[in-house]
Amino acid sequence: MKVGLLSESPADEAALRILLEALLGESVSVVQPPLRARGWPNVSQVLGPILWHLQFRTDAEALVVCVDADDSTVHEGDHGDPDAFHPKCRLCLLEMVIRKTRKRWKLPEGRRPLHTAVALAVPAVEGWYLAGRDPEVGEATWRADQAAGHHRYTRRDLKIRVYGTRRPTLEFETRRAQEEARRLAKDIALLETLFPVGFGYFARCVREWRREER
Numbered sequence: 001m002k003v004g005l006l007s008e009s010p011a012d013e014a015a016l017r018i019l020l021e022a023l024l025g026e027s028v029s030v031v032q033p034p035l036r037a038r039g040w041p042n043v044s045q046v047l048g049p050i051l052w053h054l055q056f057r058t059d060a061e062a063l064v065v066c067v068d069a070d071d072s073t074v075h076e077g078d079h080g081d082p083d084a085f086h087p088k089c090r091l092c093l094l095e096m097v098i099r100k101t102r103k104r105w106k107l108p109e110g111r112r113p114l115h116t117a118v119a120l121a122v123p124a125v126e127g128w129y130l131a132g133r134d135p136e137v138g139e140a141t142w143r144a145d146q147a148a149g150h151h152r153y154t155r156r157d158l159k160i161r162v163y164g165t166r167r168p169t170l171e172f173e174t175r176r177a178q179e180e181a182r183r184l185a186k187d188i189a190l191l192e193t194l195f196p197v198g199f200g201y202f203a204r205c206v207r208e209w210r211r212e213e214r
């Protein structure tokens with residue numbers, strides 16, 4: 001399947017591709033978007049133009065977007081439902097950008113709308129890489145700590161636990177991301193269990209693609 005990936009770094013995209021292939025059960029060829037994003041809110045700013053480009057200028061079939069939650073609100077509910085919109089939830093914000101962008105165009109006859117799936121790594125993608133290795137990580141602990149106002153681990157701690165340093169080289173970060181993604185690809189349910197909102201929503205979106213094609 002031909003897919004565009006939009007995320008905060010090329011290392012994240014390397015991992016995302018492996019996880020996406022595990023969810024789809026087929027290999028993915030990446031269609032390179034014309035713009036790269038660097039962090040939040042840049043991803044939300046380039047999302048509309050990238051969606052348009054992939055839809056009208058390439059033969060991509062889908063776009064996957066993944067961002068870190070950082071300290072933002074992790075809302076529960078259907079982020080694709082305008083009635084359940086939460087203004088501080090990054091999943092809801094990205095889905096809103098997708099809806100608004102699509103409203104502005106009319107597709108030519110026979111061109112199928114791009115499938116989309118949005119993922120939110122809580123609080124950062126390194127949390128996913130530690131799933132099953134570090135009993136502290138997961139959305140439940142992060143959210144409980146957020147409510148209590150005291151975190152037992154920070155995003156910096158997660159980086160050190162994954163890379164051994166806060167500032168890995170891109171090459172090392174990518175290699176570690178791919179190693180952990182390959183491990184998780186064999187047990188994708190583990191990520192859905194530990195990260196039911198941010199990863200679970202993404203997995204449900206991807207599984208919907210098949211239904212949308214019928």
Ligand SMILES: [Zn+2]
Pocket residue numbers: 075076077078079085086089090091092093
């Ligand atoms: Zn939301």
